[in-house]
Amino acid sequence: MVSPILELSNINKSFGHVQANKDVSLAINKATIHGIIGENGAGKSTLMSIVYGFYQADSGNISINGKKINLKSPRDSIENGIGMVHQHFMLVENFSVLENIILGFEGEIIFGKKLDEAKESLIRLCETYKLNIDLNSIISDLSVGFRQRVEILKALYRGAEVLILDEPTGVLTPQEVDELFKILRSLQQEGKTIVLITHKLNEIMDLTSDVTVMRQGAVVGHKKTKSTNKEELAEMMVGRSVLLRINKSESKKGDVVFRVNNLQVKDDLDVVRVKNVNFEIHEGEILGLAGVTGNGQTELLEALSGIRKIDSGEIQIFNETVSDQNNLLNPKDLKEKGLAHVPEDRQRMGLITDFKANENLIFGYHHQLPFSKSSVLMESEILSYSRKVMNDYDVRPQAPDLITSNFSGGNQQKIILSRELNKNPKILLVGQPTRGVDIGAIEFIHQRLIDMRDKGVAILLVSVELDEVLSLSDRIVVMFDGKIVGEKVNQDVTDREIGLLMAGISQ
């Protein structure tokens, strides 16, 4: 019997009246890849933040190599050989790779021989694990996949024996995911232990040897990956059986209701990010826009929703030009025209996280009846509306008075979605609807989008999740470097083809 390298026993942690971890016990064996899977809000990230020393558990023990330890800060965890690669990278963009890695230790090694030693050991690490990183390149010049490797290298350099990765593939292309998996396997072969937090069943099946499933803060089960399958894991996560592939009928396409002609858009730094883009969306159709993050999708969505100025070209709703370079219809007026927008970045754009849930449920519609009457907010109407909507969309906890930042990502997304879908829009722009959202909620959100489509809504779905684009869209366009580089009808396309287009390689 191997003794586990990392053992958690009876961990409890609560935030306010939300218990994020309930009596969690978990053992991770040395030199394995251990998956932790669960819905958002299931407590995976909280658990790992406790292991990494960000939070302290209310009760319970953590031991490493059989020795009980007390983790008070990330520094303690690093000293105990625990490294973490966060979902959002913690790198200084205008520093070189080397500078980023020694950040925090620079007092000791910034000059002379120590720096050379540091460089040497980093180069050795890169070779051992085939990371292929140039230490002198500047972070902002690196692709997302490489930035992630820098994070991994940083953790290894600090002596990580256990490497925790929080949703590492969310921002990668399929090809980059393959590369990452190769690196993780070679790490495992060299004796490192990897903890993979994810909500993607494919990754668990491909990569891990053991898997722990969490639901509502508690562990529901441990499995050997070999002796389980996707359906079983999904069912454990959600607590009921789940449709992994959305059931949808053929779309009943109507007239074109939304059209974009020769659109060009610049970003805040005056760089052209959307280049001569043309497309149209029909009534009752979902147009998927695939692409790696940062290829102009964000600027496109912002221009379409009236937030960002248009450089040239035009946008038409029901054959009426609503925006061009001289005139940008603002979000308020676009709402009147029947356009709703679920933004990509829910925390920085879609919500005011310091507001209460009920304030966010009316955000952007707060000036309309029944929420306000002659500019006075109608408290009781807002409250009863909020209760009803939170019930309809199964937002948990059902507490309209709770500050929004206390809800999990999936529930925050449901708050936005319910707000935008409830006003019966004719056109719906959706950005990354399920980013960081759990399987149960994904299924729910996808079903809602299909329902909207079947009601005749024209939907633009912008997502970096290829699976999502493939399973929902009727038609797919791929964006690369600001241009639309391909259009495919969904039935006759494979994810490889789209993946190549996303990487800018055209056949």
Place this chain on the structure above:
Amino acid sequence: MTTLVDKSKVPWWVSNAIVPLVNLILALFVSGLFIFIAGENPIQAVQLIIYGSFGYIEGFAYTLYYATNFIFTGLAFAVAFHCRLFNIGGEGQAYLGGLGVFLIAFYFSFLPLPIVWLLAIAGSVLFGAAWAFIPAYLQAYRGSHVVITTIMFNFIASALMVYLLVDVIRDTNQMGPQTASIAKDLWFPMFKDITQLFGIKTRYSPLNISFFLAILASFFVWFLIWRTKWGYEMRAVGHNTRAAVYAGISPNRNIIIAMLVSGALAGMLGVNEILGVHHRVIVNFPAGYGFTGIAVALMGRNHPIGIFLGAFLFGILYQGGSEVTFDMPNISRYMFVAVQGVIILFSGALENLFRPQIESFFVKRLNKERTT
């Protein structure tokens, strides 16, 4: 070592009552040291403060009079702050507000009584708001930071008013830079007039019915910020400008609205000072209330109830402080400016000095209670 405290577990009364109270006690303790070093007995000083501000009816009236001014300027700062604007210009806006009150009360004195009063209040609101409008416009459409421009506008207001008081609206029968007095029947009823109605004779104090106006203004601010679409939009812009734009809320428009309301509230200080006390415009009548209002608002966490309590506290300090300087020869008036400074230091700048310790103490205690 810092301990991370889970914010959601801290009961509201700990962060909103216990922590400010501890800060206040600490500030008073340090102030006590000052007084001790100056060669007076701090305990005696505290007794004097309490006697001076509560001990007799006129003293208490003085306390409330000072509080009135602090409520106006505190509310002014708070409204702008909800839109994340640091309006440091309360002083100048109050100065101009006073001019508005005077001009209307002086030139429209032929109108029947309550109407002149209402118009004069409107005048303070209008002039205060107008003075805040220029920095607001520059912030919204030209990106000039409101902190810088409002500070500059305090100086401009001061220079402008001196010019007006010397060369334009000076009472030519007088030597000093001040205007003529407004008609006596327009003066606001004073505290002593009101007590007289109940047959109680009191001596002069500057407290007047503006105090009720300050209470009304507090209700108004609460309603505006938390119960109207405008307040909602201002808070949205203040918390997250990007999200506000997404929702179709114009940040520029709300910057302007918030600053106008803020300037208007600061301007209302002029009602208390001109209609209530001086009955004419004199040089530098806002006397720093605009600046102290910032501390009052920060202490009161930008909520009208907190602002009321903060204003009351500063009223006690002002009134009790003058009592102390009267009775203790070693304590100068400036000593109390230092005491105020210490309070501002502990409840503003060092607000979070002991917060983590206090909060974790209570969280641990509550956890213990729950488990046993």
